[in-house]
Amino acid sequence: xxxxxxxxxxxxxxxxxxxxxxxxxxxxxxxxxxxxxxxxxxxxxxxxxxxxxxxxxxxxxxxxxxxxxxxxxxxxxxxxxxxxxxxxxxxxxxxxxxxxxxxxxxxxxxxxxxxxxxxxxxxxxxxxxxxxxxxxxxxxxxxxxxxxxxxxxxxxxxxxxxxxxxxxxxxxxxxxxxxxxxxxxxxxxxxxxxxxxxxxxxxxxxxxxxxxxxxxxxxxxxxxxxxxxxxxxxxxxxxxxxxxxxxxxx
Amino acid sequence: xxxxxxxxxxxxxxxxxxxxxxxxxxxxxxxxxxxxxxxxxxxxxxxxxxxxxxxxxxxxxxxxxxxxxxxxxxxxxxxxxxxxxxxxxxxxxxxxxxxxxxxxxxxxxxxxxxxxxxxxxxxxxxxxxxxxxxxxxxxxxxxxxxxxxxxxxxxxxxxxxxxxxxxxxxxxxxxxxxxxxxxxxxxxxxxxxxxxxxxxxxxxxxxxxxxxxxxxxxxxxxxxxxxxxxxxxxxxxxxxxxxxxxxxxx
DNA sequence: TCGAATTTGTGCGTATGTATC
DNA sequence: GGATACATACGCACAAATTCG
Numbered sequence: 001x002x003x004x005x006x007x008x009x010x011x012x013x014x015x016x017x018x019x020x021x022x023x024x025x026x027x028x029x030x031x032x033x034x035x036x037x038x039x040x041x042x043x044x045x046x047x048x049x050x051x052x053x054x055x056x057x058x059x060x061x062x063x064x065x066x067x068x069x070x071x072x073x074x075x076x077x078x079x080x081x082x083x084x085x086x087x088x089x090x091x092x093x094x095x096x097x098x099x100x101x102x103x104x105x106x107x108x109x110x111x112x113x114x115x116x117x118x119x120x121x122x123x124x125x126x127x128x129x130x131x132x133x134x135x136x137x138x139x140x141x142x143x144x145x146x147x148x149x150x151x152x153x154x155x156x157x158x159x160x161x162x163x164x165x166x167x168x169x170x171x172x173x174x175x176x177x178x179x180x181x182x183x184x185x186x187x188x189x190x191x192x193x194x195x196x197x198x199x200x201x202x203x204x205x206x207x208x209x210x211x212x213x214x215x216x217x218x219x220x221x222x223x224x225x226x227x228x229x230x231x232x233x234x235x236x237x238x239x240x241x242x243x244x245x246x247x248x249x250x
Numbered sequence: 251x252x253x254x255x256x257x258x259x260x261x262x263x264x265x266x267x268x269x270x271x272x273x274x275x276x277x278x279x280x281x282x283x284x285x286x287x288x289x290x291x292x293x294x295x296x297x298x299x300x301x302x303x304x305x306x307x308x309x310x311x312x313x314x315x316x317x318x319x320x321x322x323x324x325x326x327x328x329x330x331x332x333x334x335x336x337x338x339x340x341x342x343x344x345x346x347x348x349x350x351x352x353x354x355x356x357x358x359x360x361x362x363x364x365x366x367x368x369x370x371x372x373x374x375x376x377x378x379x380x381x382x383x384x385x386x387x388x389x390x391x392x393x394x395x396x397x398x399x400x401x402x403x404x405x406x407x408x409x410x411x412x413x414x415x416x417x418x419x420x421x422x423x424x425x426x427x428x429x430x431x432x433x434x435x436x437x438x439x440x441x442x443x444x445x446x447x448x449x450x451x452x453x454x455x456x457x458x459x460x461x462x463x464x465x466x467x468x469x470x471x472x473x474x475x476x477x478x479x480x481x482x483x484x485x486x487x488x489x490x491x492x493x494x495x496x497x498x499x500x
Numbered sequence: 501t502c503g504a505a506t507t508t509g510t511g512c513g514t515a516t517g518t519a520t521c
Numbered sequence: 522g523g524a525t526a527c528a529t530a531c532g533c534a535c536a537a538a539t540t541c542g
Contacts, residue, residue, distance in 0.1 A: 005513080007509090007510060007530080008510085008511075009511080021518075032537060033525080033527085034526070034527070035524055035525090035526080039303050043511095043512095044511070044512045044513070045513070045514080046510090046513080047511065047514080049527085049528085050510085050511085052527090057307070063526090063527060064519085064520080064526090064527075065518065065519045065520075065526075065527045066518070066519030066520035066525075066526055066528095067519075067520050067521075067525090067526070067527080068525090068526065068527080069526090069527075079443070081499070082495070094512060097400075105512055107272075112397060120511080144392065156502080164271070171378060178497065183502095187499055188498075188499055189499065190495070190496075190497040190499055191494065191495065192492065192494070192495045192497060193329070193492045193494045193495075194444045194466070194492060194493040194494075194495075195327060195466075195488070195491075196446035196464050196466055196488035197464075197466075197489070197492075198308045198316040198490065199262075199308075200308065201308070202259065202303065211304070211307060212307030212308065214446050214447075214448075214464045214488065216444070216445075216446055219492075226541060232517090238445070238446035238447065238464065239447075241445075242443045242444065242445040242469075243443065243444040243445075244441065244442070244443045244444075245332070245441065245442045245443075245444075245495055245497075246439075246441050247332070247438075247440040247441070247442060247495075249405040249427065249437055249438055249439065249440055257528085257529060257530090258529080259529080259530085275512065283505080283506075283507060283508085284507070284508075285506085293530085293531090294531045294532070295531075295532070295533080296529085296530060296531065296532080297529085297530065299508090299509085299529085300529085300530090302508090313507090313508060313509080313541075314507090314508075314538085314539080315507075315508045315509060315537065316506080316507055316508060316509095316539035316540075317506090317508080317535065317536050317538075318506090318508080318539090320507080329533030335528075336507065344530060364540075428515090460534050
């Protein structure tokens with residue numbers, strides 16, 4: 001059973017990984033099926049399955065039900081430019097990125113009122129339970145989902161105004177700064193925090209990634225005169241994006 | 251078997267995740283054993299195992315052989331402030347952080363000449379094989395290693411000058427901007443890119459983390475009049491740090 | 501100190517569902 | 522529709538680590 005003090009499924013996974021690294025199994029190639037692995041390596045169905053699972057967890061291969069297990073092309077991480085807000089031009093992180101990469105993107109957005117949780121309240125400088133407008137975004141690039149975002153705005157600020165819904169009304173999709181300007185609020189301060197954590201099953205599923213893989217989370221807060229007017233989390237797959245900043249030197 | 255179009259092991263994982271999120275299973279608490287899960291949820295051994303694996307992959311729980319599966323304490327990541335260079339005051343990322351957190355830190359640094367590899371050359375705008383000064387840092391906070399950093403400077407710029415070695419000479423430890431100023435080079439441009447990837451065994455070992463866990467990598471490049479004068483990688487454990495930026499709104 | 505019970509982790513064989521070709 | 526292949530699920534066995542009487 002054991003072979004060099006290594007579980008059987010790891011031994012099989014190592015061998016397949018070597019073949020991928022050596023180019024013997026190039027991108028988009030199909031791996032031997034579970035049944036073939038069972039024969040070739042003289043192992044059980046479970047071991048063949050576990051070995052494939054290891055490679056899938058590593059993001060090297062991708063299983064397609066009914067078809068086969070395929071080598072994933074290793075993609076070069078793209079840049080998510082966060083060079084600060086530019087008054088003229090696209091404003092959301094995604095629209096910025098479009099401008100940078102000349103990639104045509106689409107997105108869906110759903111807004112809903114809710115009561116602020118403790119963390120949201122903390123970030124917006126309001127009390128837990130205060131009402132906020134939560135908007136969930138799903139951004140696509142070339143049809144593929146690439147970025148999730150959730151924004152929160154205090155209804156104490158936007159409630160019963162034309163800009164209450166970020167993606168509707170006269171300034172739909174124009175960005176936080178423009179919309180707040182319509183309320184005579186001058187956004188003069190942005191903080192962003194970049195973190196990485198294992199992606200939740202839901203997030204990874206939506207982004208077409210591998211369960212357990214890391215996501216980058218950019219937590220952004222817009223402020224007007226010290227008062228938070230919007231806060232948002234942007235979630236992308238860590239293996240697909242780097243977050244780029246251009247900083248001033250004072 | 252299926253329940254709301256969801257596999258049984260995901261249903262069990264979701265339920266356990268909710269209990270963790272709700273505080274019903276606080277940090278360090280022990281999850282129901284595989285056998286208990288099997289009984290409570292009326293599922294098989296395999297399903298109970300798979301459910302636990304999902305939560306382990308998400309980093310929520312940790313299995314200890316022979317003992318049990320335990321909820322991992324979600325430690326609040328510390329801030330790594332990257333608010334841009336401030337002419338007066340500490341300059342290295344770590345020294346900035348000290349100022350922010352009032353944490354007394356120490357560091358070791360080792361400098362060595364080498365030939366630039368392809369990636370370093372690309373970042374410094376020089377040719378592969380050109381000579382550079384590489385300096386490796388290990389930063390400690392309260393005696394514990396918390397951050398690794400490697401910087402590269404073209405010897406075409408600093409060679410045979412008093413500031414050739416970052417941590418020696420008259421401007422030792424004063425930071426890139428000050429040292430370049432001594433060469434009449436005005437650093438006016440900083441770009442940073444934040445990425446996350448699985449930590450290398452060496453890195454994770456040095457930082458006291460768990461193998462396989464993600465690290466955050468901040469890749470920074472200082473430029474003077476468009477010419478790169480220094481580039482560096484800063485590596486921290488992803489679960490322990492967030493990278494914070496304060497951006498201008500133009 | 502010893503040993504029994506518990507628990508995780510690995511491994512096997514099999515059956516069934518379901519997507520793809 | 523049939524064949525193929527992945528995905529989920531069940532039940533079982535055993536090794537290693539831990540816990541506890």
